[in-house]
Amino acid sequence: MTRVLLSGGSGFIAAHVLDCLLKRGHSVVVTLRSQAKVDKIKSAYPNIPVSQLDFAIVEDIAQEGAFDEALKSSVPFEAVIHTASPFHWNARDVKKDLLDPAINGTIGILKATKKNAPMVITSSFAAMINSSDQHAPGYTYSEKDWNPVTMEIATTSPQIGYFASKTFAEKAAWKFCEDEKPNFSVAVINPVIVFGPITHSITSLDAINTSNTIIRNLIQGKITEKLPPSGTFIWVDVRDVALAHVKAMEVPEAGGKRFFLAAGYFSNKKILEVIRKAYPELEEKLPSKNSEDDFPSQIFAIDHSRSEQILGIEYRSFDAAIIDTVKSLQEIGA
Numbered sequence: 001m002t003r004v005l006l007s008g009g010s011g012f013i014a015a016h017v018l019d020c021l022l023k024r025g026h027s028v029v030v031t032l033r034s035q036a037k038v039d040k041i042k043s044a045y046p047n048i049p050v051s052q053l054d055f056a057i058v059e060d061i062a063q064e065g066a067f068d069e070a071l072k073s074s075v076p077f078e079a080v081i082h083t084a085s086p087f088h089w090n091a092r093d094v095k096k097d098l099l100d101p102a103i104n105g106t107i108g109i110l111k112a113t114k115k116n117a118p119m120v121i122t123s124s125f126a127a128m129i130n131s132s133d134q135h136a137p138g139y140t141y142s143e144k145d146w147n148p149v150t151m152e153i154a155t156t157s158p159q160i161g162y163f164a165s166k167t168f169a170e171k172a173a174w175k176f177c178e179d180e181k182p183n184f185s186v187a188v189i190n191p192v193i194v195f196g197p198i199t200h201s202i203t204s205l206d207a208i209n210t211s212n213t214i215i216r217n218l219i220q221g222k223i224t225e226k227l228p229p230s231g232t233f234i235w236v237d238v239r240d241v242a243l244a245h246v247k248a249m250e251v252p253e254a255g256g257k258r259f260f261l262a263a264g265y266f267s268n269k270k271i272l273e274v275i276r277k278a279y280p281e282l283e284e285k286l287p288s289k290n291s292e293d294d295f296p297s298q299i300f301a302i303d304h305s306r307s308e309q310i311l312g313i314e315y316r317s318f319d320a321a322i323i324d325t326v327k328s329l330q331e332i333g334a
Helices: 012-023 035-044 094-113 158-180 211-217 238-250 268-278 280-285 307-309 318-331
Strands: 003-007 027-030 055-056 079-082 119-122 186-191 194-195 234-237 258-261
Touching: 003 307, 012 027, 012 079, 012 238, 012 268, 035 055, 035 211, 035 258, 055 234, 079 094, 079 238, 094 119, 094 158, 119 158, 119 234, 119 238, 158 186, 186 238, 194 211, 194 318, 211 268, 211 280, 211 318, 234 238, 238 258, 238 307, 258 307
Parallel strands: 003 027, 003 079, 027 055, 079 119, 119 186, 186 258, 194 234
Antiparallel strands: none
8 A cells, every 4th residue: 555645636637546546555645725625525435534535735736835734744655646737718817827836836746745756747638739730640649749839828828828837837847857856756647638437526517627528518408509629639538547647656667757648539529429329318419410520531640558568558448438428427417
């Protein structure tokens, strides 16, 4: 059993990481922004003793020394998984709301960690993609790729700001490792668009993660005509992302590496087709079978072999991810 600090435990990915850690027998302290969030997760695990699941409140990850108290423990932490980072498209001040929390939170937890090993950081495909040429056919994305965004461009919109926040935070983490040479290893997880079932700590359809909103809106009959744009056309199941975080902590060979997590390709039309086939009773709520598919005729390739070879990830199927997501949403009233 490993003693683990998990930051940002109420997030979509983090909630699955917590579930995975507990199922694999680890002892976890979760950082959250408020007591209300603590109570919510506590209620989802009523039979887990405090020796295996405890909590620390970190109200603002951007503050200097935000994680110092959380990392003080009578039983020393043996690993840290840092998932906490802002994600919202409505930021009014991109620097204050997105860039500073992402960068300062990452550097802050690295400084506070000191002797704990290893550390796993949640980054994103947003830190890898070249938005100006994102669908280039013939190109293969892998861990070698970096988003070329600059600070000047970062503040022009919340969406670019989010992509920049992931890029700058991850670069800052690697620079910290290069400059400070800490006594712990760092691994980074870079998932693409994440689908998959919500956890039992989420009880409201308004609280689901951004990528799952397309599924919620389809099964609730909120999309009756044209499907919204699909985005980057590559996806991964949240359960595979969670396992990758835990395996990156457990497998020594993961230290010092990025891991690009992508199961395959998708489009919103393909989501619609899976739902239509698996849930025929929803037919009246779904858009027409003739809805346009925006999947491009040619697209980049993906190389996720490192996650398979080092972490042993066996990616779930697209159908399973969508079907399980619908089921979980229906369980809370969709």
